Every structure is written in C-alpha cells, then in structure tokens.
Amino acid sequence: MVTRRQLLRMGGTAALGISGAVALAACGETQVVTKEVPVDRVVVKEVEVEKIVTQQVERVVTQEVEKVVEREVPVEKVVEVQKVVEVPVEKVVEKVVTKEVQKVVEKVVQVEKMAERPSAVIRLANDHSSGARGAAMSWALDKFHAEFPHIVIKFEPQDHLYVDSFSIHIAAGTQAELALLDGGFFNTWVHRGGFARIDGALSKHPDWDPTKWYAPPDEMTVGQFDDDRVNFKAPHTTGYGGVAQFGMPYQGNINGKIYNFTLLEELGIPMPVEGSYHLEREAADLFAQSSDPEAGTYGVRMSSNAWIVWGSWARALQGSGNHMYRAPDQLHWDIFNDGGDRGFAYAVNTVLDGVAPPFDQVQQIAGEFGDPFSAGKMATYWTGGGVGGTIPRIKDRFSWGLGPIEEGDRGPAPHHFTNQGQYCTATAERNGLVEECTETLLYFAGPEVQGRIAIDRGSLPMLKTVIESDEFKAGPPENHGYYKTWMDKDDHHHWQNGHPNWWEWYESFRAATPPFIGDMSIEEGMQHIINTSDRVLEDNKEEYDSWKAWIDALPPTA
Secondary structure, three states: OOOHHHHHHHHHHHOEOOOOOEEEEEOOEEEEEOOOOOOOOOOOOOOOHHHOOHHHHHHHHHHHHHHHHHHOOOHHHHHHHHHHOOOOHHHHHHOEOHHHHHHHHHHHHHHHHHHOOOOEEEEEEEOOOOHHHHHHHHHHHHHHHHHOOOEEEEEEEOOOOHHHHHHHHHHHOOOOOEEEOOHHHHHHHHHHOOEOOOHHHHHOOOOOOOOOEOOOOOOOEEOOOOOOOOOOOOHHHHOOOOOEEOEEEEEEEEOEEEEEHHHHHHOOOOOOOOOOOEOOOHHHHHHHHOOEOOOOEEOOOOOOOOOOOHHHHHHHHOOOOOOOOEOOOOOOEOOOHHHHHHHHHHHHHHHHOOOOOOHHHHHHHHHHHOOOOOOOOEOEEEEOOOOOOHHHHHOOOOOEEEOOOOEEOOEEOOOEEEEEEEEEEHHHHHOOOHHHHHHHHHHHOOHHHHHHHHHHOOOEOOEHHHHOOHHHHOOOOEOOOHHHHHHOOOOOEOOOOOOOOHHHHOHHHHOOHHHHOOOOOHHHHHHHHHHHHHHHHHHOHHHHHHHHHHHHOOOOOO
C-alpha cells in the first residue's frame, strides 16, 4: 500500500517543471502571482513531504516570488541564486509552476480521503429486502453509511426460511457478523459457540440503558428464563437483563385487533366498548352479525397458529391466566389447562360455524387485494404490529383502525409479544469486530432507525420513546396508539424461546391445523398438539438442563 508520505513524494516530484506562472494552492483555493521569469536551467530538488504543507507554500511563494519580481533580476542571476541557496523549500517552490502546485494539493486531498477508508467491513444477513420492511432497511443502511463511514455494511439478503441455511453457515463457521434472526434460533446455537457476547461492549457505551427498550425475554439475552409466570410478571417491562446479551432489538410483533369501521357502520353494528367485550358474549355477537358467507363477508379471520389469535383467547378464558404454552417443568404443554381449552375450542368453532372463512377459501375472498380485510370482506382482523402493507392495499376505500381486544372474565385477553432482533455472531469475535458490531446494533435499535420503522410501519419499533411519540400514534390507520396500550401491559405471553431445541418444539404450533380444516375433532386436535409438544420436551430434557447449566456458569459482564 502506498503511504501518505510516498504518495505526496511522488506527486511532489512530478510537480516540478519548467513553465512560468507561480501559484499558491491551499484548501482547494489558488492564488496566482503574475510575472513570468524565463529560465535557462531548472534545478529540481527533492523535498521531504512533511515540509510541503499549506502554510509553508503560502509563505514561500508570496515572499520569495515578490522579491524576485521587485528586483527584476536577470535570468542568469536567478539561476545563480538557485545554485547558492541549497535547502530551502523556498527555492524549490520558486520553480513550481501553477499547474504543478495544483497537482501537489490534489495529491494531499486524495491521501486525506484514503485515511477515511472504512476500518471495518461487516456482513449483515437480513430478510428485510422488500415492502415496508425493505424500505426501512434501505433507508437505515443509507443513513448508517453516512454517519459511520469507518464501518461498511455488506448487506446479504436471506430467505425468511433461514433456520436451515443459517444453521449450515454457523456449523461451517461462515456466518455473517450480524444477522436478523429469532430467539428460538439463537438459543439453539448460543451454547454451541454460534454467537458473541456484547454486554461488555454495551456497558462501555454512553447510549446504553437497558430500560429504554421493550424487552421480551430469552430473545436477545440468556438467563431470564421465561418459564414461571406464577411468580414473575412479564419481564419485558423491566428492560434487558439476564446473564449475558448477544444482540439488540430491531422489530417487534404483538397480536391485536383491527376493525373495518365502514362495514360495521353499514351493518348497524356498534363498535365494541372496552370492559364490555367478552369473547363468548359481545364479541361472539359481533362476529355472527357481520358474517354472511354467501356474500363472502365474515366477522373474523382465524389462524391455526396460537400466537396470532387463539393463544390469547385461551389465556383470557383461564381462571388464573398463569398457564403459558409450556409448563415451568419444561416437560408439558400447559396452555389448555385451567379453562384454556375453551379458547382453543372457540377458535375452531369460528370456522366450523361460518363466522370465519374456511382456510382454503381465504385467497379467493382476498382477490386482488392480498387479504380478506384489505378486500373489505372482514369486520375484524388480526394485526401483528405491521400494517405498512395493509395501508396501500386499502388506500381510502373504507375507514379502518385499531380497537379493543376480546375479553375474558378477568379482563382483556393477554397479548403475545415478541421481537425479532439482530445478533452479533461468533464471526465478529473471530474477526475482532465485536465493538463495531455493537455500535451498529445500537444504531439500528436507536431513535433514527426505530423512528423510520414507525413511518414505514412494516413492524413495531421496540424503542419506548418512539412508541410514545405523536408520529407513531398518528394514522393511518386510526387509533394507531393502541399498540402502546397493548405493549405496556404486564401480563403478556411470549414464545418462551429459552430452550435449546425450540424450533423442534415449535412443531406443536404447526400441529394445530387438523381440527380447523376438519381432519380431527377439537378434542383429538388438542391431544395431537399436546403429544407433539411433550414428546420433544421429554426427548430433550437432558439437553435443556445442560443448556441451563451452561448459562448459569457464564461469567458476569466484565
């Protein structure tokens, strides 16, 4: 690599010539002394780079050339003076022509730009490459490159089905330094050396405050152990904690409710009122009154995946609300206990009774609009937090917005709240880039990028100040501030990602489909879910205990 000194020396040597006008170049400006002095002979003298500085050139050219001009020295004497004066930069510069001095200054500027070249190149694997989420990511990358020129991010789009592909990279040690993943994947690989701790780097950073973000447990950190809701409130309310941290939040999801206000008004159905919207009474009436299968309109959209709708209904109808998906003993499916089975049965019956469309007819109802709600065919619909795609599909064809969630005997249904974060992998540690990766993660979790996510609305920001902002609360859709109400609650359930074989256990969520499509009875369907879950938990209990012991043995933050 050519050094700054070598580059200036090459440029300075080439700059000495035999033409006439003398110039001064400083900070991109040129001052010309107008007198040509013909010479018979040119003396070229090599000068050390450090001495060709802007101040020196200005002094030499101004003083020395003016002196020569005022005395009108004959050509022969000018040349003779150069022979006598040995070292001074003055005499060398005296022979520098205008164009040549400009070349020297240009070389200096180029060297300064070389000094600004990035000191770190970080690969970021991420599936946010299109739609509202892609727009936010593209904006964030452009802003980051402008504000952090010493770090270059090489964006590597990945398929959203990254579980297999990224596992291969981790096993081979070829994973990107940073990656947008999920808590279940993270806990599968963290004890196997797939990720790098950042809590040490975070503790040294002036912007670090673990209470600034909503923090669903067992996703960015290990050691919170979201497995005993009887004794512990939803830990996201206290901020990030646990034993060690390996990533930062990026996009959130929380299940909630959106309404087609226009359709409800046309049907003469009043909007639900909080405190009087019980799932099995007022909500059931609304679903039934707004459904007309022959006309292709329905009261609700159902999903077989527990997190979207029926997991919240199950906990709403429990006597205590303390039974999550997985029991504290890590051996049993738990959410059907204490009356939770009523929520699951009610969800299946929405399809069987015709207040939710059959799964195989959803796309036909959606038509060109992508989903039945955007098509104007649904009175209510779920939301996971990202309405950025719904907004352009609906445009101004009808009025819509967020509204109350269904309720049980104890009040509104608890929400499923989760976050997909960006993680620092072991590749960053191997390449000595943990601090740079931490700086990058903090930026993407900070007010600029999280604020942009609030604008594009492809997902939920996780920074509390952004959720509190007027910009976030403003529509469309109407009542967008409901998200804050939901996120601030302390009775959420989460993915319970704290398990080394989480993705294998997740098959129990996928196992819920048969009763919704008529392949099993409700009772058979529930037993199928339980069997799928408990088989995985029992087969991996020893590994779970080992994983938990590994976490307990981790050293505290340095």
